[in-house]
Amino acid sequence: MTTIYFVRHGQASFGAESYDQLSPNGELQAKLLGQYFDQILKEAPYVVAGAMQRHQQTTQIALAQCFPEAGVDTNAAWNEFNHQQVFAQYEPRFNQPHLLKQDVAQHKDPRAYLGQIFEGAIARWTGGEFHHEYDESWPEFKARVEGALVNLCQQLAQTKPRYAVVFTSGGVISVIAGKLLELNANRTFALNWAIANTSLTTVRLVGTEPQLLSLNEHHFIKAQRPDLLTWI
Known part of the structure; x- marks a missing residue:
């Protein structure tokens, strides 16, 4: 086994x-x-x-x-999956990875804030309405x-x-x-x-x-x- x-x-x-x-x-x-x-x-x-x-x-x-x-x-x-594209489609400025890192670092609870962004970006990717906007859709x-x-x-x-x-x-x-x-x-x-x-x-x-x-x-x-x- x-x-x-x-x-x-x-x-x-x-x-x-x-x-x-x-x-x-x-x-x-x-x-x-x-x-x-x-x-x-x-x-x-x-x-x-x-x-x-x-x-x-x-x-x-x-x-x-x-x-x-x-x-x-x-x-x-x-x-x-292409997480950078998933973040960028949720918030276009995150197409520049250093801006995402900068925003997270400035927050009083960086992990919780990044978790909110991640949740929103994943919800958009998996939701069904925007599959055509990603190089690889959730399905x-x-x-x-x-x-x-x-x-x-x-x-x-x-x-x-x-x-x-x-x-x-x-x-x-x-x-x-x-x-x-x-x-x-x-x-x-x-x-x-x-x-x-x-x-x-x-x-x-x-x-x-x-x-x-x-x-x-x-x-x-x-x-x-x-x-x-x-x-x-």
Whole structure:
């Protein structure tokens, strides 16, 4: 029976010209994750990663701590939705990432304020009226992720590794959890806001059917370096 670990990437570079690279904190998170894998995985896993830079960096840093010889399959089906476009369609000035970071930093409760923006932007993206304004609509993203999950489960049912690890993003993991828990879009993205960087969401494969075992495990960071816990 295969256990699949879905990993959210380490902290990326929020507000930078290119979000898609790990911050120094993100690199440390990925290292802690790899050390944790070295403790809990008894043999090398099958590894797949999204094609984004933050996915690849998290993968390489983590594997260097536990299974440096492991091969990695790269699959863009595990990529995140274009969150910068989702923010910009909600508020055009956020097309410049530094302006979003600036607004958030100036607020008395930055995380709560960013949460309000995120909620509004996601509601517009998933609401149905504006699907045509996005390069990838909510239904298209949801179908892509659910298709990637089906394909992965079918592959693993044939090859039967003990473990599989998927390095991806919070939105992708939320869609998977939402699918397995039969959540609507609003509740699915409420999960997304809570998923910590380099946290683990685990799924057990029974035949070709995935069953959710855990969501958003990040105790391995909290126990060693609680100062490294991030959600953005």
